[in-house]
Every structure is written in structure tokens, then in C-alpha cells.
Amino acid sequence: MFESLVPAAATLERVRIHIDGTPHDVPAQYSVAAAMLAAGSAACRTSVVSGAPRGPFCMMGVCFDCLVEIDGVPNVQGCMTPVADGMQVRAMHGKARLA
Numbered sequence: 001m002f003e004s005l006v007p008a009a010a011t012l013e014r015v016r017i018h019i020d021g022t023p024h025d026v027p028a029q030y031s032v033a034a035a036m037l038a039a040g041s042a043a044c045r046t047s048v049v050s051g052a053p054r055g056p057f058c059m060m061g062v063c064f065d066c067l068v069e070i071d072g073v074p075n076v077q078g079c080m081t082p083v084a085d086g087m088q089v090r091a092m093h094g095k096a097r098l099a
């Protein structure tokens with residue numbers, strides 16, 4: 001489903017992120033959305049209206065279908081956020097609660 005266009009030599013540096021509690025070692029230059037797709041996570045969130053699964057669509061910050069919770073902060077655009085070592089990423093289910 002997802003194939004990297006980055007040359008293999010550029011993917012040597014990796015970081016560990018946790019997606020819904022599961023650790024994944026991903027290339028350091030990936031966005032959160034790209035890392036989720038590479039890890040096999042097709043849905044980043046569920047629609048607050050219908051409950052339908054939603055996943056990254058445009059990958060350029062326009063559609064907001066890639067909203068995830070990152071390090072406890074909800075409604076972060078996964079496609080616009082680079083991965084960082086130790087990052088905790090969670091899919092969003094329903095309406096987010098703000099602290």
C-alpha cells in the first residue's frame with residue numbers, strides 16, 4: 001500500500017516512535033502520517049459524525065484527515081509533523097477533549 005520514494009541510502013537513520021502503544025523504528029525523515037502508513041495503520045482517526053475510519057489523504061496539510069494525538073496533544077496534522085525519537089502517537093476516536 002505504501003512504498004517509499006526515498007533512496008535506500010537516505011533511510012539509514014531511524015527513530016523509534018510508538019503508534020497506539022506499539023513501538024516502530026521508522027526513517028528519521030518521515031512524517032507521522034507516512035510512518036503510520038509504513039507501519040500498516042491505514043486509519044488515523046474516526047469521523048466524529050459517522051464513526052467511519054479516516055486516513056491520510058492529501059499528505060500536504062489541506063484535508064485534515066490525518067489528525068492524530070501526539071504526545072498527549074489532540075488534533076495534530078500527522079502529515080505535517082516530522083517524527084521524533086520517543087514520540088507517542090495515538091489514533092483519534094470521536095471528538096477530542098481539550099484539557
